[in-house]
Amino acid sequence: MHVSQRFMFGTATAAYQIEGSPTAEGRTPSIWDAYSHTPGKTVNGDTGDVACDSYRRWEDDLDLLSDLGVDAYRLSISVPRIIPTPDGAPNQAGLDHYERIVNALRDRGIRPVVTLYHWDLPQYMGEQGGWLNRDTAYRMADYARIVARRLGDCVDTYTTLNEPWCSSYLSYGATEHAPGLGLGDKCFPTVHHLNLAHGLMAEAVRAEVGTGSKVSVTLNLQFNRGDADAVHRTDLIGNRVWLDPMLRGYYPAELFDVTRKVCDWSFVRDGDLRLINQPIDVLGVNYYSSNLVALAKTPHDDGGATAWPCCENVDWLPTPGEHTAMGWNIDPQGLTDLLVRVHNDYPSVSLVVTENGMACDDVEVKEPDGTFAVHDDRRIEYLKRHLAAVGRAIRAGVPVEGYFLWSLMDNFEWAFGYTKRFGIVRVDYEDDCRRVPKDSFAWYRQVIADRELPEA
Numbered sequence: 001m002h003v004s005q006r007f008m009f010g011t012a013t014a015a016y017q018i019e020g021s022p023t024a025e026g027r028t029p030s031i032w033d034a035y036s037h038t039p040g041k042t043v044n045g046d047t048g049d050v051a052c053d054s055y056r057r058w059e060d061d062l063d064l065l066s067d068l069g070v071d072a073y074r075l076s077i078s079v080p081r082i083i084p085t086p087d088g089a090p091n092q093a094g095l096d097h098y099e100r101i102v103n104a105l106r107d108r109g110i111r112p113v114v115t116l117y118h119w120d121l122p123q124y125m126g127e128q129g130g131w132l133n134r135d136t137a138y139r140m141a142d143y144a145r146i147v148a149r150r151l152g153d154c155v156d157t158y159t160t161l162n163e164p165w166c167s168s169y170l171s172y173g174a175t176e177h178a179p180g181l182g183l184g185d186k187c188f189p190t191v192h193h194l195n196l197a198h199g200l201m202a203e204a205v206r207a208e209v210g211t212g213s214k215v216s217v218t219l220n221l222q223f224n225r226g227d228a229d230a231v232h233r234t235d236l237i238g239n240r241v242w243l244d245p246m247l248r249g250y251y252p253a254e255l256f257d258v259t260r261k262v263c264d265w266s267f268v269r270d271g272d273l274r275l276i277n278q279p280i281d282v283l284g285v286n287y288y289s290s291n292l293v294a295l296a297k298t299p300h301d302d303g304g305a306t307a308w309p310c311c312e313n314v315d316w317l318p319t320p321g322e323h324t325a326m327g328w329n330i331d332p333q334g335l336t337d338l339l340v341r342v343h344n345d346y347p348s349v350s351l352v353v354t355e356n357g358m359a360c361d362d363v364e365v366k367e368p369d370g371t372f373a374v375h376d377d378r379r380i381e382y383l384k385r386h387l388a389a390v391g392r393a394i395r396a397g398v399p400v401e402g403y404f405l406w407s408l409m410d411n412f413e414w415a416f417g418y419t420k421r422f423g424i425v426r427v428d429y430e431d432d433c434r435r436v437p438k439d440s441f442a443w444y445r446q447v448i449a450d451r452e453l454p455e456a
């Protein structure tokens with residue numbers, strides 16, 4: 001299926017996953033520095049101290065993007081590079097760094113799509129309660145204003161938050177992500193404070209750039225198959241908890257109902273929902289796989305750490321079919337169905353796929369001519385089927401504005417450290433972060449050049 005010049009083909013990365021240089025030019029630690037440096041939290045004790053060394057090699061990365069021919073690049077800004085100290089004062093060196101990247105992208109004809117918060121909360125905010133503290137939302141809005149004031153409409157799209165589901169449930173409900181508090185069903189205040197941060201950040205950016213840039217948020221919406229009641233519950237806790245306040249201006253009444261025993265929602269103040277319900281131009285959707293859920297025969301006790309609070313009546317079943325190196329099932333039709341569903345229920349906003357990609361056990365080979373290569377046919381197949389799924393959604397009438405492949409290069413995969421590789425460029429961590437474009441890189445370059453979504 002042919003797509004117009006307006007459709008954005010891109011790739012995505014995030015600051016902590018690629019940059020390294022944790023103390024350069026005034027940066028101070030984030031909650032992910034603290035977490036990854038705590039023994040036992042990440043595989044092999046991996047940290048983002050070096051990562052892909054992209055803070056220093058950003059021009060090389062931009063050369064790769066030019067070679068790939070992308071229309072847009074989704075990057076995130078490291079919060080502790082911009083406001084490194086508790087007084088919230090802007091760090092000019094940090095701002096200069098991202099201004100250089102944004103300008104260099106534009107010089108190359110690549111649209112900068114900037115995520116303001118991709119999980120690297122300054123550690124000093126973490127020490128003051130992080131997302132449990134309502135004040136964090138206001139501080140993040142101040143930070144958003146600082147960035148938007150400097151970068152202005154040179155940025156194509158400002159995304160307030162990446163995957164608040166991970167920043168709340170996985171980070172405060174469970175223990176997998178920083179700060180890893182494992183509060184289980186006591187994590188709902190973080191949900192509301194993230195929603196509030198989105199609203200305040202969107203408002204702050206809009207006040208700076210007007211209609212010069214788009215404003216958005218990225219959600220990792222869960223696509224669930226299985227028993228209707230179990231699907232309904234996981235949709236409420238996983239999806240509507242963000243979608244309804246952000247796009248409709250209310251929390252679903254049912255949410256108060258099913259959480260009644262553990263949470264009174266008294267942290268929601270008058271006027272909050274009006275703030276959260278800021279007009280946005282586009283909604284980012286991250287999609288990798290689907291869940292299979294069933295109603296539990298006997299409700300399980302979720303007294304402890306969990307990423308699914310108030311889902312004690314839901315069982316997650318093993319998913320059928322093929323799986324990726326993350327153990328995630330491959331379900332391209334889930335992406336079509338998810339995009340169609342979101343558009344039907346929230347028709348006022350256009351959509352963009354801000355992440356999709358596959359972790360593979362890639363093997364680097366040395367070719368007879370001495371060059372390195374990675375023949376990642378399974379990744380190509382995955383990408384092909386998911387781009388086709390995007391095409392089906394467009395054909396069904398969903399306004400999908402673009403597709404960002406996760407990721408431009410292998411990087412620090414959070415708690416999995418460097419053991420999971422999502423890149424279409426290999427990073428050889430043992431050999432000075434040498435970059436090797438994989439076969440999927442050449443394949444994606446052709447897709448972009450042809451502006452043709454595959455039929456699969």
Ligand code: PNW
Nearest residue numbers: 014017162163166220286355406413422
């Ligand atoms: C997303 N889950 O993370 C993030 O936005 C990226 O930074 C990350 O590298 C990418 O997906 C691949 O994992 C997720 O447990 C992490 O469902 C965990 C989950 C979902 C998304």
